[in-house]
Amino acid sequence: MSTTLQISSSEPTRKGFLTNYPPFRYWRPEAIERFIEPRPLNLYIHVPYCIQRCAYCFYKVTTLGDNRKAEIDRYVSALCREIEHAARHFHLGEQPVKTIYFGGGTPTVLSKDNMSRIWEVIHQHFQLEEPEITVEAEPVTLIPSKADHLKALGVNRISMGIQSFADEVVKKTGRVDTEEQAFKAIELAKSTGAVVNVDLMSGLAGDTDELWAYSVERAIESGAHSLTVYKTEVYANAGYYSDIKHKSLTLPSDEDELRFTAHAIERFEKAGYLPVNFFTFTKGGGYMQQHATSSWQGRETYGFGVSAFGLLRGHALQNTSELPRYVALVEEGKLPLARGCRLTARDLMTRDVALGMKLIRFDRKEFQRRYGFDVLSLCGPTVEALAADGLVEVTPDALSLTRKGILWGDYVGHRLAAALETAEASAAPGAPVVSCTV
Numbered sequence: 234m235s236t237t238l239q240i241s242s243s244e245p246t247r248k249g250f251l252t253n254y255p256p257f258r259y260w261r262p263e264a265i266e267r268f269i270e271p272r273p274l275n276l277y278i279h280v281p282y283c284i285q286r287c288a289y290c291f292y293k294v295t296t297l298g299d300n301r302k303a304e305i306d307r308y309v310s311a312l313c314r315e316i317e318h319a320a321r322h323f324h325l326g327e328q329p330v331k332t333i334y335f336g337g338g339t340p341t342v343l344s345k346d347n348m349s350r351i352w353e354v355i356h357q358h359f360q361l362e363e364p365e366i367t368v369e370a371e372p373v374t375l376i377p378s379k380a381d382h383l384k385a386l387g388v389n390r391i392s393m394g395i396q397s398f399a400d401e402v403v404k405k406t407g408r409v410d411t412e413e414q415a416f417k418a419i420e421l422a423k424s425t426g427a428v429v430n431v432d433l434m435s436g437l438a439g440d441t442d443e444l445w446a447y448s449v450e451r452a453i454e455s456g457a458h459s460l461t462v463y464k465t466e467v468y469a470n471a472g473y474y475s476d477i478k479h480k481s482l483t484l485p486s487d488e489d490e491l492r493f494t495a496h497a498i499e500r501f502e503k504a505g506y507l508p509v510n511f512f513t514f515t516k517g518g519g520y521m522q523q524h525a526t527s528s529w530q531g532r533e534t535y536g537f538g539v540s541a542f543g544l545l546r547g548h549a550l551q552n553t554s555e556l557p558r559y560v561a562l563v564e565e566g567k568l569p570l571a572r573g574c575r576l577t578a579r580d581l582m583t584r585d586v587a588l589g590m591k592l593i594r595f596d597r598k599e600f601q602r603r604y605g606f607d608v609l610s611l612c613g614p615t616v617e618a619l620a621a622d623g624l625v626e627v628t629p630d631a632l633s634l635t636r637k638g639i640l641w642g643d644y645v646g647h648r649l650a651a652a653l654e655t656a657e658a659s660a661a662p663g664a665p666v667v668s669c670t671v
C-alpha cells in the first residue's frame with residue numbers, strides 16, 4: 234500500500250500539524266502480528282582445516298600436519314567461546330534457529346569430541362526449531378564412525394565436495410581422493426538418512442568433454458539427492474595460479490566450461506534433476522537447501538569462526554580472517570568481528586534482487602510487498618535488455634531466468650545490481666513518497 238501526504242493547495246499554509254509519519258490512517262493490526270513474530274536465524278560455523286590444499290582453492294585454509302591436534306582443540310574451544318559470547322551479546326538465543334551450516338575448510342576433519350563440544354554449546358544457547366543441519370564433507374574424511382556420529386548429532390544434509398569423478402582430473406588438483414573413495418563416501422553419507430549433495434566443478438585442469446561427461450554420469454549414478462556445479466575461478470592465492478602464470482598448466486577455456494555446464498544441465502534434467510537455483514539440481518526439484526536459499530532471501534545469518542560472515546540487523550558482519558588473531562581475540566573475551574557494513578535501504582533492495590535471482594524465479598509481488606513498488610520501475614531498461622538477449626523472461630508476478638539465463642545467472646545478478654545501485658528515484662514512474670507495507 235502506498236501513500237502520500239495530501240496537500241490541497243500549492244500556497245504555503247500554516248495548517249496541518251504533522252503528528253507523525255506515515256499518517257495513522259495507514260497503521261494496521263496485521264503489521265503488529267508480523268512485527269512480534271520472532272525473526273528466524275541461520276547459524277554458520279566455520280572450520281578452517283583441510284587435509285590438503287586443493288590447487289583451485291582460494292579460501293584461507295590451514296592444512297593438517299603433525300601436531301595440529303592441540304591447535305585444533307584450541308580453535309574449537311575459541312569457537313565455543315565465541316558462540317556463547319555472541320549469543321549473549323546479540324540476544325541471538327531469542328531467535329528461532331532454522332538452519333545450521335558447518336562449512337570450511339573441511340568440517341569432517343574434526344574429531345567426534347570436538348564436533349560434540351560445538352553441538353553442546355549450540356544446544357545450550359539457541360532455540361533450535363528442527364533446523365536443517367548441513368555438514369560439508371570430503372570423501373577421505375568421511376569414515377563410518379564419523380558418519381554414525383553425524384547421524385547421532387542430527388545432521389540431515391551432507392554436502393560432498395567431490396569436484397570430479399575422473400581420477401586424472403582430481404590428481405591435478407593435488408587431492409588424494411579417488412573415484413572409488415568418492416563413491417564409498419557418498420554411499421556412507423546416504424546410509425545416515427541425510428539428504429546428500431554432490432559438488433562438481435566445471436573447468437578444472439585436465440577436464441575434457443569426455444572426462445566431464447564421465448563425471449556427470451557418475452554423479453547421476455551416485456543417486457545423490459542434489460547435484461551442484463560450481464564454475465572453476467582462479468584467484469592469485471590458488472595453486473593453479475602460479476602454474477598458469479608459468480605456463481605449465483592451462484585450464485579449459487570459458488567456451489569449454491560453458492559447454493560442460495550446458496551438458497550437465499541437459500543430462501541432469503533428463504535424469505530427473507531439476508534446477509532449484511542456477512547451479513544446483515535436485516531430484517524432482519525437491520530437497521531444496523534452506524540455508525543458502527533463505528539467506529539469499531534476506532534471512533539473518535550469524536557466522537562463527539575465523540573469517541565467517543553473516544547478516545544481522547541490517548549489517549553485514551565478518552570475523553577476522555587471521556587464525557591466530559581470531560583465537561587471541563576470543564581468548565581475551567572479545568568478539569572477533571573485524572569488519573562490517575550497514576546496509577542502506579537501497580543496499581537491502583539490491584541484495585534481494587541480485588541474490589534472489591540465484592533462485593531462478595524472482596517474486597515481483599513479494600518485492601512490491603516489501604518495498605512498496607515494482608522492481609521493474611527501477612531497472613526496467615536493464616530487464617528489457619536482458620530479455621532481448623534471451624536471459625530473462627518477465628511475467629506480471631515474476632522475473633525469471635530462461636534456460637539460457639541459468640548458464641549466465643550471476644551475470645544477470647550483476648547487471649540488475651548495477652542498475653539498482655545507480656537508479657534514480659525519479660526513474661520510478663509514480664514512485665511513492667512513502668510506502669506502508671504490512
Ligand code: SF4
Pocket residue numbers: 282283284285286287289290291292294337338339371394
Ligand atoms: S577441501 Fe575445499 S576448502 Fe579445503 S582446500 Fe580443498 S577446496 Fe579448499
